[in-house]
Amino acid sequence: MENSKPEMSKDILENCPHCGHKLSPWQQVLLSVDRVLTCKNCWYRIILDVPVKPEPDSPDKNKKTKG
Ligand SMILES: [Zn+2]
Numbered sequence: 627m628e629n630s631k632p633e634m635s636k637d638i639l640e641n642c643p644h645c646g647h648k649l650s651p652w653q654q655v656l657l658s659v660d661r662v663l664t665c666k667n668c669w670y671r672i673i674l675d676v677p678v679k680p681e682p683d684s685p686d687k688n689k690k691t692k693g
Contacts, residue, residue: 644670 639657641648647667649657657663660673 644668
């Protein structure tokens, strides 16, 4: 078995997807936090597409005790 491919979830962009301008480390931090960043080069609004996961309907989710 030869599967030496590190599974890295590349979530953070290093370059602007619009103009390819290199983002500074600080901009990458802002992007990871706010999920949105405006490129200072082309003023393109970079928005990270957040995978929207619907919460699984647990059978016992309404389990609360009345005090
Ligand atoms: Zn740009």
